[in-house]
Amino acid sequence: MFNKILIANRGEIAVRIIRAARELGVGTVAIYSTADRDALHVHLADEVICVGPARSTESYLNMNNILSAAVATGAQAIHPGFGFLSENSKFARLCEEMNIKFIGPSAKVMDMMGDKINARAEMIKAGVPVTPGSEGEVHTTDEAVKIAEEIGYPIMLKASAGGGGKGIRKVNNVEELVPAFEAAQAEAQAAFGNGAMFIERMIFPARHIEVQILGDSQGNVIHLGERDCSLQRNNQKVLEESPSVAIGHTLRNEITAAAVKAAQHVSYENAGTIEFLLDESSGKFYFMEMNTRVQVEHPVTEFVSGVDIVKEQIRVANGNELSVKQEDVTFSGHAIECRINAENPKFNFAPSPGKITNLFLPSGGVGLRVDSAMYSGYSIPPYYDSMIAKVIVHGENRFEALMKMQRALLEFDVEGVITNVDFQLELISDPHVVAGDYDTSFLGNVFLPEYQKED
Template sequence: MIKKILIANRGEIAGRVIRTCKQLGIETVAVYSEADQKAPFVSMADESYLLGPPRVQESYLNTEKIIEIAKDTDADAIHPGYGFLSENSKFVELCEQAGIQFIGPKATVMEIMGSKIAARDSMKKAGVPVVPGTDGAVASTDEAVAIARSIGYPIMLKASAGGGGIGMQVVQSDAELIKAFESNSKRAHTFFGDGAMFMEKKLENARHIEIQLLADNYGNAIHLFERECSIQRRNQKVIEEAPSSFISKETRKKMGEAAVKAAETLGYTSAGTIEFLVDEHENFYFLEMNTRIQVEHPVTEEITGVDIVEQQIRIANGKELDIDQSGVDMDGHAIEVRVYAEDPETFFPSPGHISVFELPEGEFIRNEVAVTADFDVTPFYDPMIGKLIVKGKDRTEAIRSMKNALLKYKVEGIKTNIPMLLKVLDHDKFKSGETTTAFVDNHYLSTAKTN
């Protein structure tokens, strides 16, 4: 039985996990870097311990130190959140060797899904549609050009071990591909220790829609419907909503069934997400699987009433799912925006000292934050300082509520992307549900350049 959990993460997700642990009567241990000593999650936990200097290699990626603290504090389990060690199969093995429960899937499944090439192959075997592209790593630029010509431009060049948009680039010609192939391979090797590259056909007017999964250790797997995550900048999500305003009930059913079949085929356990690209005709194709909780999980929680962190802990505790597919219903519409410390026009990070930080409040407003007033946003980590989630009886009400809430979201001392979020929410194309992955390029950046 899990009685104490160490959260091997920082920011809003650390606070999010701590909140559910408190509700379950589970003690919590926070670990933090020198840059995060004044972060809210540090004081929220029952115990907090310094990992080391700000750089992630010396703090949040310091597996030996994290395991040592877990042992010293008699933590039964480690929750990895997202990012950092959340999809590191070697860390899962270290936890097992130390007799500590890792709250997530098995290392073997994580390894398969951690390689986009291996994941693509496993999805094909499970009968899940995949985007036309290469089935293995591309060995050279010459081979890449030959394949691109046969598939047809535009091409999405991807790092097999990549994530967060790193090692990913759309190319439109032989010249662009030759230039991008080597640079992205080197960048992927630097960040992930693996420079293997593969390619997929770039789907035009596509949407990024994902299915939330839960699976226990007894062969039970369900989905919690879909999230629409098409509003992105630099291949990173900015606005997410549930359910999608685009797909039909029939497509929703097919996507959910395909995701569950994939989980069953893999022998997957814990929470996970299958991400799909969906074309204008509602054909869907496997993009990747995230073997962890997602940044955008709150919108699913809001429309289903399911606490996904609680379910992760229950599964790690060896319990069966206490809900089945017929017991999952959708209620209303939820939207999440990611509030970043960045210039709203260039998207460059904007670190600095936050002098004022005031949040909107209300019955259907949810805040997940990583900072407070009198906090220094450093360049060491992702610039997201918080997430704002609202729920409405329908999408129109949710959009209106989000705009009103953002107008009350007050941050001074640094730049944020709130002006950008407001412009997107107020755009006619967004309000009508025309939210493809090209939205920001076509409707936001093009407008910004003319202003």
């Protein structure tokens, strides 16, 4: 096993990785920006090293400084977490060249599956269903208009190198296409340095279903079931659960088998997620994209499967076989995760950085977990993502999980900053959500208009 790994991230995921590594007997190195010198992951790691100023491009995205930190501290591997450099194939390739193990898939596989156009082509080869769309990159509005006419409206414009909801636009007709294309392309260029787009028919309404997969260097690939991530705002997930109430036994077997087939086709190694859109009216599902990293919502799957995904990541990167085979994986109960952000839902979800003057995190009972890097007296910096905690619950059934989440959110108390805790409490208590009657349009088209009326 590795003696020491460097965590190229911050916040709750950095804390999560440090804890997993410590339980495996592996030493840890935390990197931090000058804005994060008092962050929890800095306090918890065995060694710490500053990699730059507050701006992400000069610290958490600074490949040279991070690799220098790994060399200086003797770290044998780097865990990128999610976000930042986690899906950057150049960084993974630099790690390979420097004989530092990147805890994730190879740069080659990241290039293949991280680019949405390449990924679509590979899935077609693998026999995995994909939505009708453009065959390659789309660079001009003239090309976009022609392709949209061929596949039919409504359509989705997506950045080829995108992620995190950036460079995505829904287009209902030709009048909307040109301004939407130009805006999405500009956003993609600014966010990823790549303005290439692709177009696909919009499956709407739909369920957003993702399957967690794990692969090792010996060619073993397994799935850990599915998550329903349909409750989204601006293409960003808000709440996730497993299993999905929209999927029965037969469809579950089909969609998880398709995910394993997809991962096997590209010889996938480490943790990843295959994302699908499910048309509930027809029962058909379509490949959307692959995330070549650990997901924010991985604890939901850990609760229902009993498999520690982060520990598996470290073991696999060390060259070990997966500790479980598919026939060993069993699923129990129901799990739900709510993302807690420092933001003001009543003011268009504006970020709310500041000093936490008092904090009480929910606890007690079986099946409750809070992943966070917060503590009383900590100042949330304004430079990074607004997520400050994840509340995850597990119950024998969905009703018990819903009640446990309501109880947990009622206990959650943070003072000094505004959070979306009350928003999440209203969402988890909404009759549609309680009944499992929602899709990707529900939060934006049904719940939010009613929520905002309450002012």
